[in-house]
Amino acid sequence: MDNLMDVLKERLKEKGFKLTPQRRATLDVIFGNQGKHLNTEEIYGLVKEKCPEIGLATVYRTLQLLEEMELVSKLNLDDGCSRYEFNNHEDDHQHHHLICQSCGNVIEVEIDLLDQLEQEIENVYQFKIKDHKVKFFGICSECS
């Protein structure tokens, strides 16, 4: 956790920003809720518990800033809101998301499984694949 805050501090400093309690709290919330794909309102609610004076606009700007610094990634799960998750740089290929069309539950698929497809695309199109966003829509085990 301290390491993460050091990285954040360093990146903010490079860009001429300060590590304010609001920025710290926002990253804390996203880091502490990995796998939950919180939307802006949910993040706002949790950050507010630590920084009661914070406004939605500040959380909005902070999320944009953290995204620019590649500490969080923004997800569009086609449910009408922006969701955020902690950007784990250890996997440079994004995990896949399974989205239940009945309850809206989002499940992460940690295994890439696309190696063969990626290889084939790279060969056929002479295109170097660096990342992908894969969403599967269906019905989760609790709803079926």
Ligand SMILES: [Zn+2]
């Ligand atoms: Zn991949």
Ligand SMILES: [Zn+2]
């Ligand atoms: Zn479901």
Ligand SMILES: [Zn+2]
């Ligand atoms: Zn995810």
